[in-house]
Amino acid sequence: MSLTEQPVMQPPLATCTGVGKTWQTDGAPFVALRDIDLDIARREFVVFLGPSGCGKSTLLYLMAGLEQVSEGRIVCGGAEVTAPGTDRGLVFQDTSLFPWLSVGENVTFGLKMQHMPKEARRRVAQEILERVGLSEAIDKRPDQLSGGMRQRVAVGRALALKPEVLLLDEPFAALDVQTRSKMQEFLTQVWQQSNVSMVFVTHDIDEAVSLADRIVVFTARPGRIKTIIPVDLPRPRDTRNKAFHDLTDHLTDLMRDEVDRAFAEQERVR
Numbered sequence: 228m229s230l231t232e233q234p235v236m237q238p239p240l241a242t243c244t245g246v247g248k249t250w251q252t253d254g255a256p257f258v259a260l261r262d263i264d265l266d267i268a269r270r271e272f273v274v275f276l277g278p279s280g281c282g283k284s285t286l287l288y289l290m291a292g293l294e295q296v297s298e299g300r301i302v303c304g305g306a307e308v309t310a311p312g313t314d315r316g317l318v319f320q321d322t323s324l325f326p327w328l329s330v331g332e333n334v335t336f337g338l339k340m341q342h343m344p345k346e347a348r349r350r351v352a353q354e355i356l357e358r359v360g361l362s363e364a365i366d367k368r369p370d371q372l373s374g375g376m377r378q379r380v381a382v383g384r385a386l387a388l389k390p391e392v393l394l395l396d397e398p399f400a401a402l403d404v405q406t407r408s409k410m411q412e413f414l415t416q417v418w419q420q421s422n423v424s425m426v427f428v429t430h431d432i433d434e435a436v437s438l439a440d441r442i443v444v445f446t447a448r449p450g451r452i453k454t455i456i457p458v459d460l461p462r463p464r465d466t467r468n469k470a471f472h473d474l475t476d477h478l479t480d481l482m483r484d485e486v487d488r489a490f491a492e493q494e495r496v497r
């Protein structure tokens with residue numbers, strides 16, 4: 228192989244180096260996260276998995292720039308993260324769509340803030356809603372949609388600003404099992420048809436294996452990275468497949484100790 232044929236190593240899209248977060252509660256420091264070193268590649272699907280209270284959401288909010296790191300640094304797209312930015316889209320469990328705006332207006336609300344003219348916004352809304360399978364809903368109000376549809380609008384709204392990474396905090400946790408599994412298929416398709424990286428928080432092992440290229444497993448608080456598990460299974464993922472089960476069994480073993488530790492701590496706090 229000549230030098231020119233060597234694969235070009237792409238720099239990671241986002242990097243966490245020595246990241247820690249200590250909350251100040253009633254004057255007492257409370258260490259939520261410690262020593263987080265993590266690279267996220269362009270177009271990679273990364274899932275954060277860990278017991279309740281281990282700091283998954285905290286790390287996501289640090290990456291979003293909604294909170295400041297106490298130690299270390301986070302870089303995204305070559306720039307240090309210090310505040311929210313349109314390169315990082317956010318989707319939460321409790322989607323706060325504006326109830327008085329139509330679905331189309333919700334999707335393009337951020338573009339209105341950027342002064343995009345109305346007709347152009349309508350075209351973007353049509354294009355985005357087609358991508359999330361909701362073209363017919365453009366003039367509906369959020370309360371006319373099901374929970375799953377509302378989460379699709381929330382994903383669409385985040386995509387409308389053309390982010391480089393979508394940060395999703397348990398976006399499907401409130402949905403029933405069947406809708407949730409459909410939403411996982413939906414998100415995989417959206418991701419495959421776009422150039423975005425995904426960082427997806429869950430404590431559901433099946434959900435993690437259904438979605439991820441890599442699963443970042445956290446320890447109980449203070450959250451550290453316990454291990455990173457690559458998921459080398461073809462998509463769409465079949466939950467009945469033996470390799471799928473072997474992996475969920477392995478992750479269950481890895482999580483068991485951490486869940487016990489997290490539970491013991493919560494009992495102490497009570």
Ligand SMILES: Nc1ncnc2c1ncn2[C@@H]1O[C@H](COP(=O)(O)OP(=O)(O)OP(=O)(O)O)[C@@H](O)[C@H]1O
Nearest residue numbers: 250252259278279280281282283284285286430448
């Ligand atoms: N704003 C805050 N001020 C003080 N403590 C906080 C704050 N946000 C989170 N914490 C604490 O930091 C720890 C990590 O919280 P975080 O919400 O990141 O956990 P999590 O892994 O997302 O948990 P869950 O799976 O229950 O959502 C918890 O002990 C939580 O109580």
Ligand SMILES: [Mg+2]
Nearest residue numbers: 283284285396
């Ligand atoms: Mg959380």
